Amino acid sequence: MDPILSVKDLNLWYGDHQALRSINVNIPANQITALIGPSGCGKSTFLKTLNRMNDLIPSVRITGEVNFRDQNIYDPSVDVTGLRRQIGMVFQKANPFPMSIYDNVAYGPRTHGVRNRAKLDEIVETSLQSAAIWDEVKDRLKTSALGLSGGQQQRLCIARALAVEPEVLLMDESTSALDPISTSKIEDLAAELKSRYTVVMVTHNMQQAARISDKTAFFLLGELVEFGGTEQMFSDPTDKRTEDYITGRFG
Amino acid sequence: MRTQFDEQLERLHLELIRMGALCEDAISAAAKALLEQDAALADKAREAEEEIDRAESDVERLCLQLLLRQQPVAKDLREISSALKMISDLERIGDQAADIAELSGYVADASDAGRTHIGDMARATISMVTDSVDSFVKRDLELARAVCAADDKVDALFQDVKKEIVGMISTDSSKGELALDLLMVAKYFERIGDHATNVAEWVEYSLTGVHSNNN
Numbered sequence: 001m002d003p004i005l006s007v008k009d010l011n012l013w014y015g016d017h018q019a020l021r022s023i024n025v026n027i028p029a030n031q032i033t034a035l036i037g038p039s040g041c042g043k044s045t046f047l048k049t050l051n052r053m054n055d056l057i058p059s060v061r062i063t064g065e066v067n068f069r070d071q072n073i074y075d076p077s078v079d080v081t082g083l084r085r086q087i088g089m090v091f092q093k094a095n096p097f098p099m100s101i102y103d104n105v106a107y108g109p110r111t112h113g114v115r116n117r118a119k120l121d122e123i124v125e126t127s128l129q130s131a132a133i134w135d136e137v138k139d140r141l142k143t144s145a146l147g148l149s150g151g152q153q154q155r156l157c158i159a160r161a162l163a164v165e166p167e168v169l170l171m172d173e174s175t176s177a178l179d180p181i182s183t184s185k186i187e188d189l190a191a192e193l194k195s196r197y198t199v200v201m202v203t204h205n206m207q208q209a210a211r212i213s214d215k216t217a218f219f220l221l222g223e224l225v226e227f228g229g230t231e232q233m234f235s236d237p238t239d240k241r242t243e244d245y246i247t248g249r250f251g
Numbered sequence: 252m253r254t255q256f257d258e259q260l261e262r263l264h265l266e267l268i269r270m271g272a273l274c275e276d277a278i279s280a281a282a283k284a285l286l287e288q289d290a291a292l293a294d295k296a297r298e299a300e301e302e303i304d305r306a307e308s309d310v311e312r313l314c315l316q317l318l319l320r321q322q323p324v325a326k327d328l329r330e331i332s333s334a335l336k337m338i339s340d341l342e343r344i345g346d347q348a349a350d351i352a353e354l355s356g357y358v359a360d361a362s363d364a365g366r367t368h369i370g371d372m373a374r375a376t377i378s379m380v381t382d383s384v385d386s387f388v389k390r391d392l393e394l395a396r397a398v399c400a401a402d403d404k405v406d407a408l409f410q411d412v413k414k415e416i417v418g419m420i421s422t423d424s425s426k427g428e429l430a431l432d433l434l435m436v437a438k439y440f441e442r443i444g445d446h447a448t449n450v451a452e453w454v455e456y457s458l459t460g461v462h463s464n465n466n
Contacts, residue, residue: 101281207322236460246324248253 004029004168004198005050010064012045012054019045021222023064027215032190034213034230036206038250043202047170050200051087052080052229068168085112088161092173094153096145096160101128101137104145104156108164123163131159132189151182158189162197169193171201175208187212190248204244210234218242256321263313264388270306270341271384274300275377277334277348278443282373285355285436286366296352303345307338326457333457337387338452340446344380347439347446354439357432365412372408372440375401379447387454389444395458398451405444412437428466 003026012020020042027033037045045054052073054060065072074085086109096104101158105124106114114120124141128134133155137148145156154174161169171190175183190199191212203209209216209230218226218241226233226242237243244250277299284292314335317323323331380397386394416430416437456462 018419210324235328237325243325247327248256 003027006067008065013061014048015059016108019222023224024174024226025227027200029198030194031214032194032212033215034209035202035217036209037219038102042222043219044172047060047172047200047202050170051084051089065140085164086166087168088166089170090157090161090174092176094150096153096156098146100142101145102141105159105163112164130162132185133159154178154186168198173177173202173204176204259317266310266313267334267384268388269315270303270378273303273306274341274344277345278373278377281348281351284352286370289357293352297349300345300349303342307342317403329457329460333453336453337450340449344443344446347443351436351439354432354436358429365415368408368412369437372405375405376440376443379444383447383450386451387464390458392458395451395454399448402444402448405441409437409441
């Protein structure tokens with residue numbers, strides 16, 4: 001299968017500190033790829049390179065390529081706002097805007113120029129349905145998003161990301177602050193979304209990676225140690241460091 | 252790291268060693284009951300078989316507890332899932348030893364037909380069972396593979412016994428029933444060899460991630 005994201009010899013420095021070392025990986029389309037590794041291993045940094053979120057940090061320097069459908073996203077000609085529309089992100093902590101549920105979801109499409117009320121209504125409904133939260137909020141779309149529970153807020157954030165019709169959804173520990181029921185809803189959601197989107201997720205929860213991802217990447221000290229099919233990684237990893245980490249005998 | 256888990260894995264090893272030792276006792280008692288016509292040893296084999304069944308439940312419970320509480324992956328997962336498969340084979344070995352003990356009462360008049368080779372089969376299968384469990388506990392791939400290879404010897408012994416039994420029938424056709432009982436005994440030993448081989452194959456999977464049957 002052709003990769004949707006092809007990373008070539010990617011290095012990243014925060015000032016003098018090298019946080020990513022010569023990363024090479026092909027991320028397949030319409031699959032869930034999980035990034036695992038101990039704190040500080042570079043997995044979140046790597047995730048953020050995939051839609052240039054690290055651009056916002058002044059001391060960052062990046063070399064190498066991240067090709068999204070054959071276009072290097074670090075090419076100066078790339079429109080970063082457009083890129084982030086195609087490659088959306090959901091964060092660890094749900095961060096709804098202090099506005100209504102409806103306006104949260106409509107925010108992205110409005111920014112991209114959608115003004116037609118009926119069209120916006122349709123986008124809001126489909127996005128909330130795709131994020132498996134429509135039934136819970138359809139009668140209170142005009143109320144504040146801040147009144148939702150943590151799990152609902154996170155699904156609202158996913159709906160907001162989906163509203164601009166991205167191709168890739170990046171999730172940075174998006175369930176780590178949620179209870180098991182909300183976590184399970186978001187995991188089910190990720191599994192459904194992969195038929196239409198590519199999902200790349202950072203998770204500290206190894207069981208979560210084993211449960212829902214198709215591919216797993218193990219990072220350690222800024223290196224991509226092992227990348228492969230999740231089942232293989234969790235039953236018979238190739239690298240001793242992967243084995244030690246996932247079996248909890250690391251260090 | 253994971254001290255408690257490692258201690259529980261150690262306990263699993265000890266339980267398996269105990270179950271393996273019970274299997275050896277059962278086979279040895281059944282073989283002696285047969286060859287020495289000792290009814291007390293036949294009882295001992297049956298008692299060992301019941302103890303093996305209890306050991307199987309204990310190990311099974313321990314494995315399920317480890318799966319539930321430790322959510323093992325990689326080599327830990329392979330080790331525990333292999334243990335779960337191995338105990339089914341060890342339990343069958345216990346059954347077959349008890350079956351041999353059961354038949355020992357019916358072959359009292361056995362001539363020497365098959366006797367030597369049946370004794371050889373008993374010794375060979377006992378060492379296969381010992382080595383298969385040892386290979387798991389010591390994580391010894393070579394030993395596990397040696398067990399698989401040893402099964403050929405047991406199969407050859409079975410063929411020898413079969414030939415001798417055929418010879419026995421052709422010289423004295425009145426020994427038909429005895430011949431069948433002896434053949435059953437030899438077949439049970441041959442099956443014990445197969446089960447020990449299964450155990451060794453699971454050890455190989457546990458150590459390498461590849462089960463030889465899937466090649």
